[in-house]
Amino acid sequence: MKRKATVLFGAAVAGLAAIAALAQQQGGEAHMDGVTFLGEPVTADELALGQDLYAANCASCHGADLEGQPDWKRRLDSGRMPAPPHDETGHTWHHADRQLFTITKLGVGGVVPGYESDMPAFEGVLTDAEIRAVLAFIKSTWPDRQRAFQADVTANDEGGS
Amino acid sequence: MPGPTYPRLTRRSFLLYSGTAVGVLALPKVLHSAEPLRPAMVALAFDGDALLAAGSDLLRSDDGGSSWTALPVPAVVLALATHPERPGRIIAGLASGGVALSEDGGRTWEGRSRGLAEGKVDAVAIAAGQPDMIYASVQGDGLWKSEDAGQNWSLAMDRPWLADAERDLLALTSVDLASGMGGIWIYAGTPAGLTRVPDCFCRWQDVQPGDAMDALVSGDAPPSEAPLPAGEPIHALASAPAAPEMLYAALPSGIWTSRDGGVVWSHLAVGFAVAVAVHPVDPDHIVAALDGGLKQSRDGGATWSALAAT
Numbered sequence: 001m002k003r004k005a006t007v008l009f010g011a012a013v014a015g016l017a018a019i020a021a022l023a024q025q026q027g028g029e030a031h032m033d034g035v036t037f038l039g040e041p042v043t044a045d046e047l048a049l050g051q052d053l054y055a056a057n058c059a060s061c062h063g064a065d066l067e068g069q070p071d072w073k074r075r076l077d078s079g080r081m082p083a084p085p086h087d088e089t090g091h092t093w094h095h096a097d098r099q100l101f102t103i104t105k106l107g108v109g110g111v112v113p114g115y116e117s118d119m120p121a122f123e124g125v126l127t128d129a130e131i132r133a134v135l136a137f138i139k140s141t142w143p144d145r146q147r148a149f150q151a152d153v154t155a156n157d158e159g160g161s
Numbered sequence: 162m163p164g165p166t167y168p169r170l171t172r173r174s175f176l177l178y179s180g181t182a183v184g185v186l187a188l189p190k191v192l193h194s195a196e197p198l199r200p201a202m203v204a205l206a207f208d209g210d211a212l213l214a215a216g217s218d219l220l221r222s223d224d225g226g227s228s229w230t231a232l233p234v235p236a237v238v239l240a241l242a243t244h245p246e247r248p249g250r251i252i253a254g255l256a257s258g259g260v261a262l263s264e265d266g267g268r269t270w271e272g273r274s275r276g277l278a279e280g281k282v283d284a285v286a287i288a289a290g291q292p293d294m295i296y297a298s299v300q301g302d303g304l305w306k307s308e309d310a311g312q313n314w315s316l317a318m319d320r321p322w323l324a325d326a327e328r329d330l331l332a333l334t335s336v337d338l339a340s341g342m343g344g345i346w347i348y349a350g351t352p353a354g355l356t357r358v359p360d361c362f363c364r365w366q367d368v369q370p371g372d373a374m375d376a377l378v379s380g381d382a383p384p385s386e387a388p389l390p391a392g393e394p395i396h397a398l399a400s401a402p403a404a405p406e407m408l409y410a411a412l413p414s415g416i417w418t419s420r421d422g423g424v425v426w427s428h429l430a431v432g433f434a435v436a437v438a439v440h441p442v443d444p445d446h447i448v449a450a451l452d453g454g455l456k457q458s459r460d461g462g463a464t465w466s467a468l469a470a471t
Contacts (some may be wrong), residue, residue: 075322135204
């Protein structure tokens, strides 16, 4: 009797584990499928384009793995701040889609009056569609918590969704 | 024409005049020591209705300032922070470096400096709505944060760049107004004026009308209509917990207030102000260290009364 109960219990645990693994896998697929930008779904092709554009235009400062410049919280001798990471260790996921788009297109210095930054404006370098693809790629790399947080920020942002 | 005549200087008169001169020179010192001890206060805070005042000692009054008790802090206190949701919790920034924490209104203290950079802690703040989130400004270093009431610290942000130089943070206050980045603001006073940073720590920026998004697209946003006077250091800042858009600031020119989150400021009291604190429930109840004494107002700064410091 005791042995039977043990076997049953073991089977139940294994079943639960399998369900959890399946749920996680399904969540992972939804995670990739669920990337949006300014409320619009993003296609796999756009994500691939964004990844290439990131490598060509952004990785030299923000890092090939989105890790940012070393010691990025410490000011450079120029008085400007280093390029921050775009992964979950940075603050990019605190900004609404509209804000990310504006900063990328116009540069930080162009949108925060008087703010000096080494970040260039990508207007004239990348099209609006290409900026959208890069930002969508960055968003696709975030863990669920950061993606959910940023989705809320975007939803609360006027005109951001 | 006869010349001026002078009294003849005898040995006796020389001694008499010398003694008088020594006495006159010594008089200010005698008068000084005869004055009641009233050390200049550098930081103020409310712990509920109780008042805390830090100078050479940290003092507490539970009777509206009529009597004061010295608290056993481990070092000279430069900055204080409390939180309306945690009565009895006091964070103290220390002149010797590091911060100290009390959970019993200041009766007992323990150091909470693990991982914090060395250097004087000029300013401390506790995040509105998050009593375990503590910010500390380390002189010559930057803004640090602890998410666990000081158990562990990490660098949040380097110092702000204002008027072509990196500036120390002399004052900090958590302002419970939406930053537009999923959080709220931290306002800071520096030797070169007011600045603020969202609590995601993306960048120091000027106070602008509206939320951060308005600031970002503020090619069309109107400039501040009445900023704090340029060129003055900001010694202390306080945001009213019950009305976070109400701010108070202590400057060499006096106590200033804003009713709109720091866009428009007005002058409340003239004098050399080094500290200001606002009651956790009543945003019109403030105390200030002004011209070496303590003053209190219960009507938002319209009228003031003196408080005994000791």
